[in-house]
Amino acid sequence: MIILEDVSKSYSTGAPALNGISLHIEPGEFVFIVGDSGSGKSTLIKLLLRELTPTSGKIFVNKYDLSKLKRRKIPKFRRNIGVVFQDFRLLKDRNVYENVAFAQRVIEVPPREMRKNVPSMLSMVGLAEKYKARPRELSGGEQQRVALARALVNKPPILLADEPTGNLDPKNSWEIMKLLEEINKSGTTVLVVTHNREIVNAMRKRVITMKKGIIVSDEKKGGYIDED
């Protein structure tokens, strides 16, 4: 599903952000990617979304060879990946329904299907009742659920969550992680970048630890490895 072969990425400023990393993630896996700031996590996410191209090495995502992917094919490729961010990135001027429907509109899903898919996705994240609310009327946890619904409404095989609990309190963090686990059980490959030691240690999933652009540990049922 996701394969990285000896991938390096250097920015024009100098030091490499990723230094020859190789990685293999199977379909349906749940993977945590952990590491301190500057460890290369964000660069890895950007490479997987094809926001960046590697300086060297090969990346395959869902059978797409990203090093050969033409610019005009990027939109179609990205429809394979749902993304969730720490700051939710919801459209503040649109209500919950419109925020989720937005993902369907931009890929031109017929309105009839959209009217079916959006409420069903909102039910799944537990926000069916609040479909008319604006993001500012929701709590952080609810906003992240909307973001999750938007990421999943197009049924992507992969979900990338970049610090999904970074702005949430422990209760909401756990609820979001439970949702991610459910999504994973339904067959979606889930990659979660996080700093949340408690959650990583409790969930006993595969944990990839990064430091200064390299993978320092990759454990099947791992925990959060301290820097020191």
Place this chain on the structure above:
Amino acid sequence: MRISTFGYTLKQGLKNIFRNKIFSLATIATIGACVFLFGLFYSVVMNFQNIVKEAQSGIAVTVFFDEDISDERIREIGDLISLRAEVSNIEFVSADEAWETFKREELGEYVETFGDDNPLDTCANFEIYLNDVSMQDALVTYLESIDGIRDINKSVIVANILSSMNSLISYVSIGIIFILLAVSIFLISNTVAIGITVRKEEISIMKLIGATDFVVRSPFVIEGILLGLVGAGIPLVAIYFIYNNVIEYVVGRFTILDSLLTFLSAKTVFSTLVPISIIMGVGIGFLGSFVTVRKHLKV
């Protein structure tokens, strides 16, 4: 693009206009100012060109024939001249007509002294009117090569002045239009850039979800086109009223000008000004939004 997507895009374009009222007003004002200046300038230039053209149409080259020429040969010469591209109209003036005109315009009360004689007996001629006074020299060179022509009268100085004025108007028009276009594209690009910064996040979300550049760009381009249309429409209405009032005032206040200058009707000026201005407004709106969104598409 699906019809439903087009409908949504159009709705978003319209919503964007009202959502960012200050930005929309700034854009309309910028496009409006450019189209207004262009329209005023265009109306003045069109009238000026018309006045020059009217003056040009009164300039004629006069051709006199050899004394012993036959009527048949005069007809042949007339046919040859009328075939030339430089000629818009050719009129034959017989010796009697020439004398009658001279008597009427020049002699006045002294006409009696000439009795029944026609001193212009050998002055039958062709008055040749030109399509463009700058072609006068080429026509005169041709006329000099024709057998049976004794003399050619031409208006070198007037023709040269009018020809130079025509060129000057053309050059100045092109120059000012380019300056106006450059200024308006610069202003629109800046105004759109300010407006788009607000929606940078929306664009990046669309791109990450998998929207094509076309889908991302469409609402912004529609917004630009609509603003361009409104921006062009308002100054056109203003210019229409200003134009009619100014012409009415000038003709009413300076009656002497009426016989010298012929102003174009608003209908004539607007039959070309309206499509040009709308294309200009829509074009500026389209280009401004298209180019500015492009900068943010590289996500």
